[in-house]
Amino acid sequence: MTQQDAGSRFPSVGDGSGMTSDPRFYREELQLTFRNRGMPLEGLRYDATPTGMHYLLIHFDIPEVDLATWNLKVGGLVDRPAALSLDDIKALPARTEVVTMECAGNGRALFSPRSVSQPWLLEAVGTSEWTGTPLKGVLDAAGVGREAVEILFTGSDQGVQGEEVQYYQRSLTIEEANRDEVMLVYEMNGRPLEPQHGYPLRLIVPGWYGMTSVKWLESIEAISEPFNGYQMHSTYRYAQSADDPGEPVDLIRVRALMVPPGIPDFLTRTRLLSPGPVTLTGRAWAGRSGISRVEISADGGENWSDAQLGVQPSRFAWRGWTAQWNAQLNAAGGRYTLMVRATDTEGNRQSVEPEWNIQGMGNNMAHSVDVIVE
């Protein structure tokens, strides 16, 4: 298998353009959703998402890692290359941080036309307690050379994307890699990582979209040029066309989501509520920023009122919110579109309309929930 000739033999999807305006979904999109799990939105009720409810985005296969032979290679432009066992890493200073992660493609399927890829609606989010050791300590021990400009992270998951055979790889600048909160983690919610979350070791980069938190980490390499691999230059870009190189996706944009109130219809997920006071609840988050405001609308976005903000359990975790709503019968058969939007401490506010880009990245439009009061 060589990199050059691995592409065109795969069956084409849709019209082959990689984009579609069809409101229906291709089988290839569906089968990705059975691998890449969403968090049902009632999961917003937990400060820390139960491990089995946290979202998953796995580009290739979940690799099988044998701890007896695994180690983390630290190399490239460093003074003291190393190969660290998991015990070596556990012997380093440990830290636990509550971190909200979100996939950069969350909301992709709400764009039209949309990129034919993992067709997230809104469920690609979760919050966990991650335990590990600061990356900075490992980099300092290795002694990163002055000529290094980035740290390259390589996972052991291998596959083909955009016609390139590749291991999953992403890089960070030296400055980003040395931030206090960036960690090599081996526990999630107080237990060893499950295989699908990166066992035995993964990177966690709080505040960034999830693509940067490389799973099944095998190698950390200090490099002299910015890394230009597939997952950096061909995807995870805010671009307006296939020719537009666009800007790299980085920090998580401000977003609030709501626990859908009432009870669901099985197929359509339309919600039914009885008339009377309802406490709406949910969470809001914004990368490295705080949340300064959450607002609710019960008329599809014409009028907004402030929700009450709860405590933020950590600097990088979602913040709870609640709002009171008096559900009433109305002339529209009891139909309402409830909406929620958040503003971060930098002043960024979610828009009601989608702000389109070709890869379907960072779509943080306000969340809408259709309900019927009866």
Add this chain to the structure above:
Amino acid sequence: MTQQDAGSRFPSVGDGSGMTSDPRFYREELQLTFRNRGMPLEGLRYDATPTGMHYLLIHFDIPEVDLATWNLKVGGLVDRPAALSLDDIKALPARTEVVTMECAGNGRALFSPRSVSQPWLLEAVGTSEWTGTPLKGVLDAAGVGREAVEILFTGSDQGVQGEEVQYYQRSLTIEEANRDEVMLVYEMNGRPLEPQHGYPLRLIVPGWYGMTSVKWLESIEAISEPFNGYQMHSTYRYAQSADDPGEPVDLIRVRALMVPPGIPDFLTRTRLLSPGPVTLTGRAWAGRSGISRVEISADGGENWSDAQLGVQPSRFAWRGWTAQWNAQLNAAGGRYTLMVRATDTEGNRQSVEPEWNIQGMGNNMAHSVDVIVE
């Protein structure tokens, strides 16, 4: 909200018939897949599926259960009605059983036309170690009356399906409910149930498709007539038309699945392999029966050869298999369709072609994997 008037106000899906021959999928089907998680097929490599990789089928919402007020009500036609706390239940004789569960709708989306519902391909399976107490002990303590014919199980998850507002409910005959292996379980893989798996207590009925293993169990009731609720009479039937009452779905049909070999293309999941010997692996299971044979084909089902069977870890759990295949370049650009089929100890063998039914139940057609050797 009343049961009679809860239906027609939901938006119709597709042509409204509840069936479609469209190879594309409706948004309603997609959003169900973000709640109802599949097990990526590389998960077949584990004897017990990691909790966060096990499949999930959740009809309504995951309920929030407060252990301080929760109890299990045992009532109906019994001599000694009871309300048992979780501590009461944990004080009863405990047992751990390794059980393979599968959703009755697994394979639904491989039928054409298909029922518009949760569009499973093949991933609705998982195997766990379940710990709890035999149901029979609880029934014996309550003293089920002679006039009782069934035990009705009610979960606390509520919603609307088929225009009926309902709590999720299923029943078993007295004889089935008293089988040794039927359990009330509070632990999965040695830990308390996660919310999405039925915290604090669920039923496990080994050998049956998953719809019978009621989650978030609140009530067990001995009843004098066969229960005829929605989840018994309107769904989980092998029927040929909307008018055909059909036969009830019960035990899991024989099936083998394969860990897809090689590496995947991200979007199409087509597999690439290098030429040379390959060990194909997977699992096979068949409700209460054993597996007597697993066969492999590398030519789309024309010729078959026997796989080697591994140990079955428990009577109700999947059995591993392995088979050697020599992957070679060929005149078809290295393309092969690998297939696997199993035969159970009752002599039932999977068919290569689907055996259609209108609800998309029990589709255990042989598993195919397209690969390219290059």
